[in-house]
Amino acid sequence: MPAPSTASTLPLSQTKPPKHDISGSNMEAAWADFVAIVGQDNVSTLEADLEHHAGSDYSSHTLSQTERTFLIVYPVSTEEVSAIMKICHKRRIPVTGYSGGTSLEGHFAPTRGGICVDFARMNKVLELHKEDMDVVVQPGVGWELLNEELAKDNLFFPPDPGPGAMIGGMVGTGCSGTNAYRYGTMREWVLSLTVVLADGTVIKTRQRPRKSSAGYDLTKTFIGSEGTLGLVTEAVLKVTTKPNTTSVAVTTFGSVRQAADCVAKVVSEGVPIAAIEILDDVQMKCVNASKMTDRVWPEASTLFFKFAGTPSGVKEQVNIVRRLAKDTGSKTFEFAKTAQEQTELWGARKAALWSVMAMREKDTDHVWTGDVAVPISRLPDIIEETKEDITKSGLFAAIVGHVGDGNFHTVMLYNEAQRRDAEEVIHRMVKRAVEMEGTVTGEHGVGLVKRDYLGHELGETTVDAMRKLKLAFDPLCLLNCDKIVRIQKPKPGEITEW
């Protein structure tokens, strides 16, 4: 046996393929172990369940037929999750965690079989500390439901990713949404996590105070780790008071560059907007076609602004934005005078993704939602170049984004014949972002689909450091193996050329 490495990183060339045991006899024996822990009713081997837990229509990862777990287990407590992981550790069984299943980059594809741990039964809001402005929840709580609960006390939890997302997965991807410009991402809203590690050890990363510098920031280490370092079984989240006045404004432009220029101006003047969203002309066409809103919109590049604060503060902000929009060539500017008008105006933003989904003509049509972010000064360039590239490719794609953060998505329709072209458009968009000092993903995470881009964005040594971190906490590579970083050399020709 060689001496233990003294290096600070783990290059891919020095990895060895993980040794799992997913033999029939081992899995059957484990099945009995799991039944003893959670009861027969809470283990499923139904084919429909297995398929549902392997991927989704939203995901850009094309699932292979072999990507199935042997069973799904539904624990109800941290202790049960720990007992399950101890079995898997002893038996060398890979494990994929599952909560809302809304992620986009193949995050929960069970590439190496094994089992799926579904947190559906761990769906309780455990404690609300109103005075301390925090709430203790289980991973199976959805953010929409949580906000309904919090609203009773005039509180709210800002991160707003896709509908259906749950706290477990939101921690996993370090998600955000339209409120991130004002409030920040999950990273800013999680105080503490209870995590079951790969060998079944339970750790709690922090206590509840707002500030702490007590040792390594394990909370942040687990946020965005996509289930590869541990399974989150409890989270303490910060909450805040609901803003007392809000408004919405919508303004259209002659070109996507003008709209993006307007965003850059608003951001650099430091106007404390709650949210700034862009929808391009294609996206607005889809909103009209879907008839999901009551009105017909101009089919032009459009900015949606959300304002929050005191009545006079909101009024002041609306006026600044109106002036900046005019300076950058806006054609129309409308702001909501009533709560109903707010809902109506914001309704188009809400309908964006679904309206593109509604454009699918056949079951074999797919939607690919790609996500990059750049420093705000490069936003007009990247949006314009990406739009031109889409047009050239002949594909149908809308652009919609959280542009205040320099973050936008393409929402692309494609069928099987177009898959290759779609991949290439996304590839060029990602490359463009990296060349503009941007990131390959602003909020969706890396999963399977984007992991080979990481080295281009961050450099190979940084990826090697990430790999060292992964193997430190999970030496047998049991937890959501293959996500974020490769832990095994790729087959020849497997990696697309940069």
Add this chain to the structure above:
Amino acid sequence: MPAPSTASTLPLSQTKPPKHDISGSNMEAAWADFVAIVGQDNVSTLEADLEHHAGSDYSSHTLSQTERTFLIVYPVSTEEVSAIMKICHKRRIPVTGYSGGTSLEGHFAPTRGGICVDFARMNKVLELHKEDMDVVVQPGVGWELLNEELAKDNLFFPPDPGPGAMIGGMVGTGCSGTNAYRYGTMREWVLSLTVVLADGTVIKTRQRPRKSSAGYDLTKTFIGSEGTLGLVTEAVLKVTTKPNTTSVAVTTFGSVRQAADCVAKVVSEGVPIAAIEILDDVQMKCVNASKMTDRVWPEASTLFFKFAGTPSGVKEQVNIVRRLAKDTGSKTFEFAKTAQEQTELWGARKAALWSVMAMREKDTDHVWTGDVAVPISRLPDIIEETKEDITKSGLFAAIVGHVGDGNFHTVMLYNEAQRRDAEEVIHRMVKRAVEMEGTVTGEHGVGLVKRDYLGHELGETTVDAMRKLKLAFDPLCLLNCDKIVRIQKPKPGEITEW
């Protein structure tokens, strides 16, 4: 040789003492290596330098005579730091990083000798991206100087720890200061880090966009790691626009509990204050005695509020705070009508620490600044109980704190004869914080002095996970060894009873 561990954590019982080589011959040979890298003028072995780099008057750690490095090296670039670390890795020489030297818990005590890397020559603001609202700096840049530079463009960088602190150390402790209530801590203001790891590998944790979910959050892993995981050689910091209107209010109370109650009310009403600071009656006595401000203050528990926003917003906030202060029993309420009055009122807050330092009568008198944080609802309890305990102990100590975050400091005078009593007061304060679901340190960090408290706050398994992380990036334990977590079993009787 035993098989590599498959565990996710590293308990102290399974550690082996690190094997360093600080023999005379090895150090002499390394000296020549360093001279070849940085030049003769940038390596120092002067006794005064070595003493100055081992500890400070501020620190609560009592330095032992053996805690000296063999030399100080002053690199000028990431490449030089990498070359230095490669030498130390090959020669098994321990390394302590040094920038401002203002930390408090023995953070840079060279417990195992070796060398000190001082970042004094890496003190440049490298790039300011005004449109993107970020700035690229070296670790030897002080926050005060940085803010002078940024002010020319109406920008500022919020974290405001002790005077003299520099970016390298501020990243190291994950510091904050009076602005944290409104703006958050270092964790929220660092976009990206360039880090030299223990074996000399250089990594860059992120690119510059505001949002990214590209892999593990290594940026946050290094923030607060106290120089134990790598040496920061470059940082990209977010900056923001200076608020256009500010004001200051000062209000006094009959008891420290009333003052703390007022804070809890202001926080739970969600009033967007910029800062809320408490100074107790003892602290106000010191401010008066020091004559550092022009006026004589009531010697009572006092709250200092900072407001920022639009003129009408600030006015609104002042009125809400005035009402809440009255409700909780305030005796006086004064707010600044001019910029000069703001400076005058805030002056007392600024003078707090120095005014206690000024109370020292002899060279052998020391100041011990302890720091804990609790969930805001427990703040009145912990401040009151701590104050009673100080009174009982017969020691002289003021209380001053960033109370909006549930975070406060005791600033205690003691001489050698009182050292034991002072230790015990701090010990009880820390224990009290943990029992109230608080943290042993809100912003100072763990260093040497607080590391044995971590297990009580977080549980031993969490500390074991931190130890695994440390050894993953630094298998030879070269970087600021012994800080944050022990990597070697303590001698009998070394750990104080909880």
